[in-house]
Amino acid sequence: MTDAKNRLTITEVRLTPILVADPPLLNTQGVHQPYTPRLIIELITEGGVTGLGETYGDTKYLELAQPLASALIGRSVTDLNTLPALAAEVCGDSPAATGAEAVDAGGLRGVQTADKLRLSVLSGFEVACLDAWGRSAGLPVHALLGGKVRDRVEFSAYLFYRWEEHPGGRGERDDWGAALDPAGVVAQARRFADTYGFTSFKLKGGVFAPAQEVAAIRALAAAFPGQPLRIDPNGAWSVRTSLEVASELGDVLEYLEDPTSGTARMAEVAAGTPLPLATNMCVTTFDEIAGAFTRGAVQVVLSDHHYWGGLRATRELAAVCRTFGVGLSMHSNTHLGISLAAMTQVAATVPHLDHACDSHYPWQTEDVLTERLTFRDGRLDVGDTPGLGVTLDRDRLAVLHRRWLDDDGGLRDRDDAAAMRRADPGWVTPALPRW
Ligand SMILES: O=C([O-])[C@@H](O)[C@@H](O)[C@H](O)[C@@H](O)C(=O)[O-]
Ligand SMILES: [Mg+2]
The missing domain is CATH 3.20.20.120 (Enolase-like C-terminal domain)
Incomplete structure (x- = not known):
C-alpha cells in the first residue's frame, strides 16, 4: 500500500447522538417534539483528517450505526462501493423494521424496511467518507x-x-x-x-x-x-x-x-x-x-x-x-x-x-x-472548499449531546403523535386516507 493510500485509512469513528431544538410544526400525524434526534458521525483517517456525516438519530438508527462504525476501522474512505455489502453483513436487521409493510410512523417517509433503515445509516458514513476523502485530496465533494x-x-x-x-x-x-x-x-x-x-x-x-x-x-x-x-x-x-x-x-x-x-x-x-x-x-x-x-x-x-x-x-x-x-x-x-x-x-x-x-x-x-x-x-x-466545506463546532456538539444524555428517553425517538397528545390526550395517529 502506498503512503497516499495509507493516509486515507480510517483509524477512528466517533458517533455523537444529539437532540436539536425543533419548533411545533404540524403535520397529519401530529406535531414535532421540542427536540429531535440526529446522529453526527466523525471519521478520522490515518492522515489526521476528519470527515463529517449526519443522519437520523433515533434509537433504531443508532443501533445499526455502532457495528458499522466498528467495521470501518482499517478500511479506506475510498471503499464506497463495498459499503452496502459491509453494512448488510455487520448491521443485521433492526428489530424496529418489521417487514416490508411496516410504515415509518414518525417520519412520513413511506414504508420502513430493514434495507431502508440500513441505507439511512450507511448514507451518513458515505458522506463522512466523501468529506474525509475530499479534505485529504483538496477537492470538494462535488x-x-x-x-x-x-x-x-x-x-x-x-x-x-x-x-x-x-x-x-x-x-x-x-x-x-x-x-x-x-x-x-x-x-x-x-x-x-x-x-x-x-x-x-x-x-x-x-x-x-x-x-x-x-x-x-x-x-x-x-x-x-x-x-x-x-x-x-x-x-x-x-x-x-x-x-x-x-x-x-x-x-x-x-x-x-x-x-x-x-x-x-x-x-x-x-x-x-x-x-x-x-x-x-x-x-x-x-x-x-x-x-x-x-x-x-x-x-x-x-x-x-x-x-x-x-x-x-x-x-x-x-x-x-x-x-x-x-x-x-x-x-x-x-x-x-x-x-x-x-x-x-x-x-x-x-x-x-x-x-x-x-x-x-x-x-x-x-x-x-x-x-x-x-x-x-x-x-x-456551491463552493470549492475541500470536502463538504463545513466546520464542526465541538462546543455546540457537546451541548447538544449533553441534552441527549440528560433526556430520559422520551425525546430520543421522533414521535409526532406523542407530542400531539400533550395538547390533545385522546390523539391517535389518524388512519389514511383521513379526508
Ligand atoms: O417534518 C415534517 O413534519 C414532514 O412532514 C416530514 O416528516 C416529511 O418527511 C417531509 O417533509 C415530506 O415532504 O413529506
Ligand atoms: Mg413530502
Whole structure:
C-alpha cells in the first residue's frame, strides 16, 4: 500500500447522538417534539483528517450505526462501493423494521424496511467518507461525484402550519408565532421570502380539512402571483379528495406532493389529472421504482440521500428518473448543516434537477457548525472548499449531546403523535386516507 493510500485509512469513528431544538410544526400525524434526534458521525483517517456525516438519530438508527462504525476501522474512505455489502453483513436487521409493510410512523417517509433503515445509516458514513476523502485530496465533494454542473442550488420555502409554542411551554421558543390560517401561512411565506429570497413555496398539508388548505394555497397564489406553489398532505387524502383538490388548484400548483398514500392510489389520481404528482412516500427505494413508473403513478421523485443510500445512490436515482422521463427534486426532513451541505453538493452535480429542493434548515435555530449555511436569493452557493466545506463546532456538539444524555428517553425517538397528545390526550395517529 502506498503512503497516499495509507493516509486515507480510517483509524477512528466517533458517533455523537444529539437532540436539536425543533419548533411545533404540524403535520397529519401530529406535531414535532421540542427536540429531535440526529446522529453526527466523525471519521478520522490515518492522515489526521476528519470527515463529517449526519443522519437520523433515533434509537433504531443508532443501533445499526455502532457495528458499522466498528467495521470501518482499517478500511479506506475510498471503499464506497463495498459499503452496502459491509453494512448488510455487520448491521443485521433492526428489530424496529418489521417487514416490508411496516410504515415509518414518525417520519412520513413511506414504508420502513430493514434495507431502508440500513441505507439511512450507511448514507451518513458515505458522506463522512466523501468529506474525509475530499479534505485529504483538496477537492470538494462535488468533484468526487464528477463535478458540479451549477454554481448555486435553489431551495423552496417550506411552510408549516404551526403553533406559537410547544404544549406546556416545553423546549425553546422561536419568534415565528403561530400560523393556523391562510393569513398566517402568507405571513410566514412573506418572512421566508424576505429573509432568504425563496421564490417557490411548499405548504405541509394534511393538518386541516382540505378546503381550509386549498384556501391557504389560494391566498399564497394571490400574494405571490405566478410563483411556484406545492402542497404535501403526506398521503392524507382519498383519491376523490385528491382529484377535487387537483382540479381546484391545478392553475397554481407546480405539482401535488403525495396527495394520497400508496402507488395504486397515486396512479389513480395521476390518471385523473394533468397536474404532475411528486412523492417522497411511495417511491423511496429502488425496489419501488418499477411498479410506480410503469403505472405512471408519479411524475417527480423527491430524492433524499439519507434513505436512498447516499450521494452516489442519489445520482443513480437521477439516471433512472431521466431514463423514464420522470422529474427529480429533493425531499427534506429535519436536518442540520452537515446534511444540508451534502444535499447541496450532490444537487450541484445532477444536470436534470427540475425543481427547487426542500429544506427544513431555516426552522432549525441550532446547528453543530461554526458557521451556518446562508441562503441568498433562495439559493446556496456551491463552493470549492475541500470536502463538504463545513466546520464542526465541538462546543455546540457537546451541548447538544449533553441534552441527549440528560433526556430520559422520551425525546430520543421522533414521535409526532406523542407530542400531539400533550395538547390533545385522546390523539391517535389518524388512519389514511383521513379526508
Ligand atoms: O417534518 C415534517 O413534519 C414532514 O412532514 C416530514 O416528516 C416529511 O418527511 C417531509 O417533509 C415530506 O415532504 O413529506
Ligand atoms: Mg413530502
